[in-house]
Each structure stands twice: as C-alpha cells, then as structure tokens.
Amino acid sequence: MTNRTPPVIAAIGTGMMGQLAHLANYARLRDDGACEIAGVTDLKRGLADAVAARYRVPRVYADADDLLADPRVDAVACVQQWPNNYALVHRILGAGKSVITEKPMVGRVEEAEALSALAQARGVHYAVGFMKRYDRGVELAKAVVDDARGGNDLGALLAVDAVCNGGDWLHNIEPPVRVDDATPPPPLRPSYPDACRTPASRAAYEWLLNIFSHNVNLCHFLLGEEMTPRTARFHGDRAFAATLHAGDVLVTVRGVAGRAHDWREWATLTFERGEVRIDTPTPMNRQRSAAVAVLRGRDGRFATTHHHVPVDWAFFRQAGGFVGALAGTEPLRAPAAECVKDVRVMQRLIEIAEIA
C-alpha cells in the first residue's frame, strides 16, 4: 500500500451500480480533492468511453490487465455481478492493489477466506460494499446498542429481528449512461456451495446473497460477533425466514419479495426494558439516512425517542470511507476479513434450508 495522497482509483465495470453508486461518488470526492480517478474499463468499450466522458475521467484502459499494469493506480472499484468477483479480485489483489467490490464477496466460504488472506498477504485493502455500515443512522444505532450492552439501563439484549421486504429500491434516481452494444457478455460462472444441487436451491441462494446478505452483515455489525444459523426456510423466491443466535441473543432474518412503493427494511433489537429500531432507507435514495427509534423505560414509564441524523447517502459515505482507508486515516468498516463471516453464515443457511 502506498502512502501517497490523494489515493488514485480506477474502475473495472461501468454498469449501473458501477456508475451511480460508485464512480459518481469518487468523482464527487475527486472534485473535492480527496482522490484522483485514473481511468475506467469495461468489456463494452463504448460504454466505458461514454461513462468516462460523463464523469470527466481521463483514460479508458483496453482491459483489466492494462488497468492493473498502471503503477499510478492504488485501488480499484470493481463493481460486478458477484460470480465475477473471485477471479477479478484475485487478479487485482495479486497486482498489489486495493479493491472495493459490491456485495456479496463470493458464493463459497473457502473463496472468501482465500481473498481475505491474499489481501492481508499483499498488505492491501479489500472492502466489501455493505454500505449500510456507513449510514449515519446505523452509526448512531450502533453507538446506542453498544452503550446499552455496556450498562444496565435497558437490561440484557434478548433478540434481534432483521427484516427486508423489498420494494422500490431506486427512488427515482436518474438512469445510468447506456450504449447500444449487442455484444453478449461472457456467461457468468457462479460458484455455489455444494448444498446448491437443484435449480430451486440455487435460486434461493441467489436471493439470500443478493438481498439478505445485507441483513446478515448488519446483524454481525450490530452484534459484534458471528452468528450461528439454526433453521432456514424458503417459500420459493417469495418468502424467507431464518433463525440464528449469537450467544444468548436470538436472531431472526426474514422477509418477502415485496413490491411496495418504497423500500421496506428494518431491524429491531429488543432488550429486557427497551428496544432499538432501525429503519434503513431506500438504497439509491441520496437524501436519506436510517431512522432510529429508541424505546426505554424511566421511573416506570416508557417513552420512544426518535433520532434525526443529518441527511446523507450511505453509498457516498462508503466511498469516502474507502478513500480514507487508502489514505490511512480510518479503518474500513466492512473489510473482507469481517465479511467472510457473512459468507460462512449464508453457506450454512443454504445447507440447512428447507425449500418449499
């Protein structure tokens, strides 16, 4: 890792999330002087050209090898469908560069462990895109939960219930840059756990990875320890519920594939004498942080405090956090070494799952 500041970032993959949730944020940070953007690449050359022009990026690399050969590049935003992560991240880390990917890391725990170990061996960062850890409301809730667990105001933490019922996740964000390119992308080669033997179990695992990985990761963040899965049941791709525990704390992760007008996702942490509820916002809403409500009893009366944190966007704060980690000014909140736990838990959940 280099100590040069500002850090120099490049992007592999200029698809929708690569543009709107990542490159746009590094462009904003660059315009504030926090980082540089060296260039981008995509299998669709026309798309990479158009995206580079849109975000005033000076260079379009011929391919990932061309990008990785550039000694100026400190770190890569590699925003891909998850089956591409293992091979690309392995090449990026092997080239001695830091990387941020979208979630999930990969589909199998030994692949997650191998990438985490490689990042450590090369002395570079691998950040996984669990942006909710950077949400200002989640940040506040984590401080409230840590305080409560350190004292006896709320009593013992008994249970966590993490729910994602889906809904509109785009919140009227502008469309990404698109180009007419009929070239079909190479087929994805997902690497599933051995337990995924049927199309139904593979579809269930995809849903778990794409949606509930966020909730599993958030539970790990709030609890500070790895959970042990006990049961899991999928009703096709319509409804899912799992029970887990972290020591004495019972955890449920559940949800449906809902179609509400808004994003419906929350977590409640229930204590003996109170509750912390976190409503996490629509992922692509740039103008909202999680809402946090804390119920507590005082002198035999119960009252709920609604905390209002400043408007912000978890994806933007995540980009700032990655740049901060590259500059050596702050630790990563979702490093690969931590996110291996999510892959281990999800692999176990699909191993024990009933699929109806």
Ligand SMILES: NC(=O)c1ccc[n+]([C@@H]2O[C@H](COP(=O)([O-])OP(=O)(O)OC[C@H]3O[C@@H](n4cnc5c(N)ncnc54)[C@H](O)[C@@H]3O)[C@@H](O)[C@H]2O)c1
């Ligand atoms: N954090 C969240 O809340 C959230 C929300 C939505 C999606 N996501 C994640 O974001 C991921 C990426 O989404 P997307 O819409 O940007 O995907 P996408 O398929 O639109 O973009 C991927 C791009 O990478 C390019 N590419 C593939 N292999 C390449 C290679 N070897 N070299 C260079 N370019 C290559 C493709 O051509 C494509 O343009 C999703 O798979 C999902 O996991 C996360």
